[in-house]
Amino acid sequence: MGSALPTLVEIEVELRRRRIRGVQRADPVAFVHDYFDWGDRPPTEYQDEILAELPVRRRVAVRSPHGAGKTTVAALATLHFALSRDPDDWKCPVTASSWRQLTKYFWPEVHKWTRKIRWDKLERVPFDPRFELQLLSLKLLGGEAFAVASDKPYTIEGAHADHIFYVFDEAKSIPDDTWDAAEGAFSTAGRGTEGQAMALAISTPGPPSGRFYDIHARKAGFLDWWPRHITLDEAVRAGRIAQDWADLRKRQWGEESPIYRTRVLGEFASSEDTSVIPLAWVEAAVERWHEWRDAGGLARASQLTSVGVDVGLTAALTVLAPRVGDVVESLREHPRVDTTQTAGFVRVLTGARGGVAVIDANGIGAGVFHQLRETKSRAVAFMASGKTEARDKSGELGFVNLRAAAWWGVRERLDPQYSPTTALPPDDDLVAELTAPGWWMTSTGKIQIEEKAEVAKRLRRSTDKADAVVMAFALELLQPILVTGSPMGIASAASYRGFGG
Numbered sequence: 001m002g003s004a005l006p007t008l009v010e011i012e013v014e015l016r017r018r019r020i021r022g023v024q025r026a027d028p029v030a031f032v033h034d035y036f037d038w039g040d041r042p043p044t045e046y047q048d049e050i051l052a053e054l055p056v057r058r059r060v061a062v063r064s065p066h067g068a069g070k071t072t073v074a075a076l077a078t079l080h081f082a083l084s085r086d087p088d089d090w091k092c093p094v095t096a097s098s099w100r101q102l103t104k105y106f107w108p109e110v111h112k113w114t115r116k117i118r119w120d121k122l123e124r125v126p127f128d129p130r131f132e133l134q135l136l137s138l139k140l141l142g143g144e145a146f147a148v149a150s151d152k153p154y155t156i157e158g159a160h161a162d163h164i165f166y167v168f169d170e171a172k173s174i175p176d177d178t179w180d181a182a183e184g185a186f187s188t189a190g191r192g193t194e195g196q197a198m199a200l201a202i203s204t205p206g207p208p209s210g211r212f213y214d215i216h217a218r219k220a221g222f223l224d225w226w227p228r229h230i231t232l233d234e235a236v237r238a239g240r241i242a243q244d245w246a247d248l249r250k251r252q253w254g255e256e257s258p259i260y261r262t263r264v265l266g267e268f269a270s271s272e273d274t275s276v277i278p279l280a281w282v283e284a285a286v287e288r289w290h291e292w293r294d295a296g297g298l299a300r301a302s303q304l305t306s307v308g309v310d311v312g313l314t315a316a317l318t319v320l321a322p323r324v325g326d327v328v329e330s331l332r333e334h335p336r337v338d339t340t341q342t343a344g345f346v347r348v349l350t351g352a353r354g355g356v357a358v359i360d361a362n363g364i365g366a367g368v369f370h371q372l373r374e375t376k377s378r379a380v381a382f383m384a385s386g387k388t389e390a391r392d393k394s395g396e397l398g399f400v401n402l403r404a405a406a407w408w409g410v411r412e413r414l415d416p417q418y419s420p421t422t423a424l425p426p427d428d429d430l431v432a433e434l435t436a437p438g439w440w441m442t443s444t445g446k447i448q449i450e451e452k453a454e455v456a457k458r459l460r461r462s463t464d465k466a467d468a469v470v471m472a473f474a475l476e477l478l479q480p481i482l483v484t485g486s487p488m489g490i491a492s493a494a495s496y497r498g499f500g501g
Contacts, residue, residue, distance in 0.1 A: 025084040026055050032076050035083075037116045044238035046230050047073050051080075054198055057226035058186075061171070061201040061215045064230035065266040069240050070202040074167050075109040077200055078145050081165045082138055083122070090143035091161040093182075095150040097173035097203075098287050100294070102147045106169045107136050110145075150174045157181035166199040172206035172213070173280065179211045201225075205261075205268040207280045213268055232265055253432040254458045260432070274438040276407050276449055281414040282434050288423035292327055301329050304355025308472030310464045311342055311365035318342050321468035322349060326413075327423040328469055331430065339367035347377050358382050358471040358478070380478055382406070382471050384452075390477060393418070397447055404449040406474040407437065413473060424469065432459065433466035 028051040032043060043051075050073050054060050064070050078092055096102045114133055119126050127133035132140060136147040143163070148155045156166070156178055164185045168174055185197040203212055216227045235241040246264050253260040258269035258279035269279050292298075301324045308321035308328075312335075320332040334345060346357045346368070359369040361381035372379040384403035391398055393412050399405040413422040424430065436459055437450040456462050 028052070028054060028077060028080040028084075031080045031084065035118050035122055036076070036113065037118055041239075043076075044069060044234075044240060046228070046234055046238070047076075050200075050228060051077060053226055053228075054200060058197065059199045059225040060228065061212065061225050062228045062230065063203055063205045063212070063216060063266050063268075065232050065235055065241060065246075066204055066263040067241050068230045068235040068266070069238075070230065071105055071109050071169065072113070074106065074169060074200055074202050075113050078110060078138075078165070078167060079113060079117070081163075081198075082140060082143070082145055083124075085142065085163045086140040087142035088163060089161045090163040090165075091159050092138075092143070092145035092165045092167065093148045093156055093159045094145060094167040094169065095148045095156065095174065095178060096169035097150060097171070098291075099147075099149060100287065100290050101170045102136060106167075107147065110138065150178045153177040153181035157184055159185065161195075163196045165197075168199065168201035168212075169203070171201040171203040172210060173284070174211070176211050204263055205266060206283070207258075207278055208268045208270065216268070230266060251460060252429065254436065254460070256458065257432050258435045259428065263428075274440075275435050276437050276439045277411050277414060277434050279431070279435045281411075281416065281420075282424065282431050284416070285414050285420065285422055285424040286426050286431070288421070289327065289425050292423050297324075297327065298329065301327075302353060304350065304353045306355050306472050306475040307346065307349060307357045308468040308470065308474070309342070309346055309357055309359045309365070309368065310468040310471065311339070311360055311363075311368050312337075312462070312464060313364055316462070317464050318345075319464045319468040320345060320349065321465075321472040322353070322355070323472040326421045328425055328472055330425050331427055331465055331468065339364060339371060342368045343371035343375075343377075346372060346379070347375060350378060354378075356380060356475055358474055360384070360467060360471060380475070382474055382478070388477075392447070397441075398445070400442060400446050400448045402474075402477070403452075404439075404447050406470050406477055407449050408439075408447055409477055410434070410470050410473050422473075427465060430465040430469065433463040434469070436463065436466075 029048050032051060047069055050060060050062055054077060062070050062073070078094065081092055082090065094102065094106060096106060111133065114127060127138065132138060138145040143161055153175070166182045166185070182199060185195070188195045201212060201215070205213070207213070215222045215225045216229070218227070232241065232246055236243050236246070249260060249264050258275065261267045261269055262279065303324070304322050305325055306323045308323065310319045312318040318334040318337055320334070321328050322330060322332065334342065350357055355378070357372060357377065357379040359365050359372070359379055359381055361369045362384055369379055369381045382402070384401065386402040388399055388402045388405045390405040392408060399408060412418065414420050436455050439447060439449050442448050452463060
């Protein structure tokens, strides 16, 4: 009897193997140029370079300014890996610093580039949305690319295949345990083995700490990684970032600010030790705000805890920061309003949703505070220069004035060692302002925060948004004088208390 006829699956497998040779498994650059419709905007030189080095170096880490196109590189590398390995045994775990990064950025980028594949040249039908390309995965005959939470390293460690490709998106905040879990695949890949393993880590930089930083700093133990810094000049020349945007951000955030260095220059922040609040802590709080909103927090928010009010001159900006528990739900900006209008905005907000208004009562803010008192609104004056007996969480450190205590209180709210729940709204100006002030210890052993006027010189503007947020959280720091039947008034020096109550 003759041999049995091949099944349809066996025929498809053989056809795909033949196509793999045409796709050029070891040449992702040729694949990207030949099998995607680029129109009149081809890949940049640095994108080609990263793709070319990936199969050679095996471990590639890319840092860049915001908007340089690194997520595009990762999405294209993932599609090349899947299509060039299938139907052989392959896997591609994709993780990120947050789940939102995967759902809102990485996987939508994969879907976008899938729509640009030249399926006729690839001699394949488009991915089936029911069984192949789904929301957070791509499952083909031989393997799967799939999203993995970075706080669950065992899911990374459990990935095994003849061909494996790890993608680390926004890698600056991925825990070391997750990086270490991926190393298991490299132990059975390389010379003398049949396995193949690669890893691509991409991110805007953060503080000078963590595994992503160690790789770019060429620290011992990580020299087998190839680090690549996409510079601002490269991205501008490639037409991926507008020079005007970069220049405006320099004026807006300040050339030495951590947010400018990381998002515009693609450099690691250098002032984490002297900043009152490190950039990474603020970014984590913004991420918590997104999670809070996605879970329906805005819809459920009703009763306010407090409203921080930074009062600007009539020609300047007045900012209200309504707070619900541990969350500043938004920033409400009112340009060019007088004290009467500002008091009206506060009365409407607190009248409808309750809460205590914490007013910057120095200078022009005193007028707003007194108008609120006259209408029996719930308000307390925040006197930044006032003395305080407050202590930090350790109980050992005191503060030069109330402003220092309030800023330090926000720092401790965001400190990762205290499992923070505080969430801040996404606003780049707020991020820049919160990370701008420095701090030091005085000769008397008290914490001093850089003067507001000095910070404003660097930023070329006042820290209105940050001050409103700081005051919103200063309510617990103040022990207001309560008078039956009257509004809260100015707290005396003796009534300021520590964070622990």
